Amino acid sequence: MSEEALPFKEKYYPGLEEYLDFYEESVRDIEGFWDSMARGLEWYKTWDKVLDDSNPPFYRWFTGAETNINLNALDRWIGTPVFDKVAYYWEGEPGDRRTISYRELYREVNRLAWSLREEVGIKPGDTVTIYLPMIPELPTTMLAVTRLGGIHSVVFSGFSSRALADRIVDAKAKVLVTADGFYRRGRVVRLKDSADEAIALAREQGVEVEKVVVVKRAGVEVSWSEGRDVWYHDLLEKAPSRAYVRPEPRKATDVLFILYTSGTTGRPKGIMHSVGGYMTYVYNVFQWNWDPAPGDVYWCAADIGWITGHTYIVYGPLMNGVTSVMYEGAPDYPDPGRIWSIVDRYDVTTFYTSPTLLRLLRKYGDQWVEKHSLETLRLLGTVGEPINPEVWKWYYEKIGKRKAPIVDTWWQTETGAAMISPAPGISLVPLKPGSATLPLPGIVADVLDYTGDPAEPGKKGLIVIKKPWPGMLMGIWGDPERYVRTYWSTFSRPEEGIWIYYPADYAVRDEDGYFWLLGRADEVLNVAGHRLGTIELEDAILTHPAVSEAAVVGAPDPVKGQVPVAAVVLREGYEPSPELEEDIKRRVRELIGPIAVPARILFVKKLPKTRSGKIMRRILIALLEGRPIGDTSTLEDPTAVEEVKKAVEEFKRLAKK
Ligand code: WT7
Numbered sequence: 001m002s003e004e005a006l007p008f009k010e011k012y013y014p015g016l017e018e019y020l021d022f023y024e025e026s027v028r029d030i031e032g033f034w035d036s037m038a039r040g041l042e043w044y045k046t047w048d049k050v051l052d053d054s055n056p057p058f059y060r061w062f063t064g065a066e067t068n069i070n071l072n073a074l075d076r077w078i079g080t081p082v083f084d085k086v087a088y089y090w091e092g093e094p095g096d097r098r099t100i101s102y103r104e105l106y107r108e109v110n111r112l113a114w115s116l117r118e119e120v121g122i123k124p125g126d127t128v129t130i131y132l133p134m135i136p137e138l139p140t141t142m143l144a145v146t147r148l149g150g151i152h153s154v155v156f157s158g159f160s161s162r163a164l165a166d167r168i169v170d171a172k173a174k175v176l177v178t179a180d181g182f183y184r185r186g187r188v189v190r191l192k193d194s195a196d197e198a199i200a201l202a203r204e205q206g207v208e209v210e211k212v213v214v215v216k217r218a219g220v221e222v223s224w225s226e227g228r229d230v231w232y233h234d235l236l237e238k239a240p241s242r243a244y245v246r247p248e249p250r251k252a253t254d255v256l257f258i259l260y261t262s263g264t265t266g267r268p269k270g271i272m273h274s275v276g277g278y279m280t281y282v283y284n285v286f287q288w289n290w291d292p293a294p295g296d297v298y299w300c301a302a303d304i305g306w307i308t309g310h311t312y313i314v315y316g317p318l319m320n321g322v323t324s325v326m327y328e329g330a331p332d333y334p335d336p337g338r339i340w341s342i343v344d345r346y347d348v349t350t351f352y353t354s355p356t357l358l359r360l361l362r363k364y365g366d367q368w369v370e371k372h373s374l375e376t377l378r379l380l381g382t383v384g385e386p387i388n389p390e391v392w393k394w395y396y397e398k399i400g401k402r403k404a405p406i407v408d409t410w411w412q413t414e415t416g417a418a419m420i421s422p423a424p425g426i427s428l429v430p431l432k433p434g435s436a437t438l439p440l441p442g443i444v445a446d447v448l449d450y451t452g453d454p455a456e457p458g459k460k461g462l463i464v465i466k467k468p469w470p471g472m473l474m475g476i477w478g479d480p481e482r483y484v485r486t487y488w489s490t491f492s493r494p495e496e497g498i499w500i501y502y503p504a505d506y507a508v509r510d511e512d513g514y515f516w517l518l519g520r521a522d523e524v525l526n527v528a529g530h531r532l533g534t535i536e537l538e539d540a541i542l543t544h545p546a547v548s549e550a551a552v553v554g555a556p557d558p559v560k561g562q563v564p565v566a567a568v569v570l571r572e573g574y575e576p577s578p579e580l581e582e583d584i585k586r587r588v589r590e591l592i593g594p595i596a597v598p599a600r601i602l603f604v605k606k607l608p609k610t611r612s613g614k615i616m617r618r619i620l621i622a623l624l625e626g627r628p629i630g631d632t633s634t635l636e637d638p639t640a641v642e643e644v645k646k647a648v649e650e651f652k653r654l655a656k657k
Contacts, residue, residue, distance in 0.1 A: 015427030019438070022426050026441035027467070033442050034470055038062060038280045041319075042071040044249045047276070051468060056499045057488040058475065059468040060253045061277030068247030069256060069279050070147040073318035074106045075247060082321035089297070089346045090136050093183035093329025100136055102321070105143075108236070112144035114243035115235040120175060120211050124149030124248050127258070129173040129209075131164055131195055133157040133182035134328045137215045137232060138304050139314045141177050146256060149248030153258040153270070156305025157182065159593040161194040163268075165201035167260050170270055171477065174210045177232070181218030185330045192222040252276025258477050259307055261413040262533035263486060264523045270477030271307075271413050274470075279319070281416050281471030286316035288423035288440055289407055290350050290379060297376070299325035300352040301339065306530070307413040308383055312352060316417070331357055336364035340372035351399075352381035352407075354529035355391055359559045362394050369398050379424060381407040384529025385561045386517055392433035410436040410517045412503055413531070414487065416471025419443050420463075420515045435514045442469055447509045452491050455509065462521055463507035464491055464500045472501070523617070525552075528560040530595050534617070537598070540591040541566055544584050546574040551607050551615045555599065555624040555651075563599040565651065567607055567620055567644060576603035600654075602647035606640040608632075623648040 026033040031050040038050075048064030077083045087105045090098040116122045128145045130152055132138040138154075145152045153171045155164050157179075168176065178195040181188045192214060199209045214222065215232040250256075256275045260268040290298060298317055302308035317324045325346050331339050339361060343351060361368065380400050387395075387408055396406055405428055409418035420436040420443070422429055429437050439445040444467040447455045455461030475483040490502040506518035520526060523534045534552040541550040549569040554562035568584065570576065581601045588597050608616045611634060622629045623645055632638065 016429045018427035019423065019429050023438070023441050027444055030442055030444075030467055034061070034280065037284045037442075038276075038470075041067070041280060041283055042076050043067040043252075043276075044071075047252065053468065056494075057484060057492070057501075058480070059472065060474075061274060061468075061470045062252035062280070065252035065276050066249045067252060067276055067279065068147065068149070068250055069275065069315060069319075070109070070143055070247040072279060072283065073143060073315060074102065074109060077102050077321055078106070080321075085321065086323045087318065088136055088139070088324050088326050090326045091328065091342060091345075092135075093186070093327075093333060098136060102318075105136075105140065107242075108140050109143040109147060110245050111236050111239035111241070111243045112140060112232075113147045113245040114239040116144055116150075116175075116213075117148055117245065119230070119235055119238055120213070122148050122150050122175060124250070125151070125254075126175070127151045127153055127171045127173045128175045128177060129164075129168050129171060130154045131157060131159075131176060131178045131191065131198075132215065133179060133189075133191065133217065134303060134326055135179065135182065135215065135217055136326065137179070137217075139318075139326075141213075142257075142304075142310075142314055143318075147245055147247050149250050149254075151255050151257055153260070154305055154310065155260070156303060156593075157189070157191060158303075158305070158595060160590055161197035162201060162591045163593055164194065164198035165205070166268065167270075168198060168202045168209060169205045169207045170260075170268075171258055172207055174208070175213070176209050176211070177213040177215070179215040179217045180222045181220045183218065183329055185333050188218045188220055190218075190220060190222075196223060196225075250275045253474075255474065257310065259310065259413055261307075262524055262531045262536055264533060264535060266533070266535050266539040268533070268536070269479070269482065269486075272474040272477050273416055274474045277470035277472065277474075278416050279315070281469060282311050282316050283319045285417035285440060285471070286312070286320050286322075288425040289381065289409060289418055289421060290322075290352075291425035292320050292322050292350075296322055296349045297325060297346050298322050298350040298352075299327075299343070299346070299348045300381075301327065301331065301357065302352075302354070302383075307416075311417050332360065332364065335368070336361060337368040337371055340369055340374060343374055343377065344372045347376040349376050350379045350381070351377055352383065352409075354384040355382055355387040356385065356528040356560050358382070358387070358391050358395055362391060362398075363559065366398060374399060374401065377401075377404050379407060380404045381409060383409045383411070383418075385526050386519060387434060389433040396433070405431060406433075408434075408436040410505075410515070414473040414503070415465075415469075416473070419465065419469075420445060420517070432514055435510070435516045437514055439515070443467075445515065447507045447515070448491060457509055457511045460506055460508050460518065462490075463503055463505050463515065463517065465503070466500055468501075525554040525562050525564055527554070527562050527564060527595060532564065532592075532596050534564075536592065537564055537566065537588060537596055540588045540596070541568065541584055541598075543591065544587045546570050546580060547584065549607055549615075551617055551620060552598065553617050553620045553624065557599070564596065565600050565602065565620075565624060566598045567602045567604050567647065569604060569607060600651050602644070602651060604640075604643045604647050606637060606643055608640040608644060609636045610634045611636045620644060620648070624651075
């Protein structure tokens with residue numbers, strides 16, 4: 001942790017004091033601070049109160065205010081130079097390209113909104129599920145839905161039909177927007193087939209999808225349900241070419257969107273974000289993170305199906321009038337230089353990605369980087385997982401050529417945008433490879449030990465947020481009790497009026513007050529920057545007829561950070577075999593999606609359990625990480641450890657090959 005702070009001699013010379021001045025001022029009067037930050041945006045009506053904290057932890061931001069995020073993402077650019085600027089440079093995996101200006105985006109959003117209202121019947125407050133790949137129609141649909149005052153629920157296009165069905169049912173969505181297919185690694189993924197299956201599964205659970213809007217992307221044959229299915233391009237044709245739909249006035253405290261994420265139970269949580277708070281937080285944090293300038297070309301290489309894409313591909317850049325790059329396909333297709341060739345083609349200035357992608361590209365070898373100039377890059381970012389210092393240095397030296405600071409952003413689906421990160425848009429603090437540095441303005445963060453006292457510098461503890469912030473989740477869709485329990489019950493002391501947000505991440509603060517984020521403290525895995533619940537995976541494995549018990553844990557992986565590994569006990573009459581392993585993996589792929597497939601199924605006769613029957617996952621984790629297994633006095637049957645140990649050793653031997 002004693003990495004020496006890196007100096008910058010370029011534009012971003014360290015300005016720790018300048019940053020701390022700004023920060024201290026922001027947290028001296030949080031409401032006053034967010035009041036002035038929100039005034040940079042367009043509102044139909046401003047607020048009576050910045051923060052309503054009368055019913056914690058159900059904090060409400062900008063009560064009494066009315067707005068629509070479209071006002072800030074699109075309409076405000078009318079009559080300004082931004083209107084004729086490029087909003088998106090889009091590149092398909094096969095190499096097809098589209099350039100979309102703010103004017104074109106505005107027109108298409110209006111036409112789509114017009115048709116969604118007139119032809120599909122979407123009304124304010126309706127929920128629309130969007131299951132689209134990385135094509136321009138995805139941001140267009142999100143904006144059209146929110147323009148009408150609807151709520152979008154975007155489901156990552158890599159999720160299976162079962163995962164989509166669960167999300168449709170939970171949100172009770174009547175309308176689904178999807179595509180015929182899309183390109184991934186040179187092949188067409190038939191998305192409409194999955195959508196059709198999901199609709200059938202949702203019907204079994206009592207939710208009927210009444211309209212399906214289908215974007216033609218891959219040009220493949222699809223099955224068609226007359227009266228229910230409608231082509232996206234036919235809908236657009238129905239709208240007047242200069243259709244105008246007034247952005248529906250929404251209360252700042254209404255729900256802008258739901259986004260599902262994994263937790264510690266089998267059921268994903270629908271995280272709800274607010275109209276006014278999310279808008280304000282994202283608008284400002286985007287500026288602090290990326291210091292946008294008129295000539296910038298910004299590329300957040302995430303998928304819009306995750307919060308990173310919502311915030312840093314759609315709403316953040318558009319509200320700041322920034323030009324973005326959007327790419328449809330696999331990062332190493334057709335070769336490992338694809339990402340860098342896109343950077344050069346569009347003269348990308350600001351590039352934001354995950355440590356997993358960097359580790360993957362680094363592994364391919366520097367020859368793939370060296371073919372490209374990358375000279376336009378001036379800011380680099382990372383998100384999703386801790387970045388190892390070696391990879392940080394590679395990014396800094398090989399990609400940024402030692403002139404682009406690295407903005408390591410720690411945050412979560414629940415927080416709306418970055419929380420702990422450098423803010424070159426204000427003043428760049430000295431960087432330390434592997435640390436996300438300091439809290440952003442308005443964010444009061446700390447590291448506590450198990451008793452709830454501040455952890456000593458250098459001692460591992462749990463990160464907490466001690467004051468509400470505008471980007472915070474409003475709650476969990478349909479489950480207020482789970483919201484309180486998951487995020488506010490660990491360290492809060494309601495009887496004393498103290499409410500503390502608990503992200504469930506380990507962290508250390510060093511002598512300089514810098515935060516080092518160390519991974520999840522709950523039963524949630526972080527695989528390639530994606531969140532997966534261990535219980536969710538176990539539930540999927542347990543649906544296999546051969547399986548009687550399953551325990552899923554994360555094993556360290558040099559590229560993906562973590563990979564799921566499952567220890568499985570078979571039912572009487574079944575024998576371990578490579579075919580059975582494949583079959584169980586296939587089950588996970590079908591029920592959740594390819595990202596969740598375990599790297600390995602370890603067949604064991606017994607799982608280590610406590611006498612009360614609870615599976616001791618920490619023993620599995622210790623064995624996989626090669627650490628001592630610690631206290632085993634509560635073990636019901638010590639021979640279970642030997643079993644698992646053998647299986648883990650075998651796994652590690654194979655992994656080395
Ligand atoms: C979890 C949230 C927020 C967008 C992507 C993931 C981990 C996130 C960092 C970082 C270390 C990080 C945490 C967090 N995480 N960013 N810069 N350094 N860890 O969103 O799926 O909601 O996952 O990702 O463990 O809790 P998410």
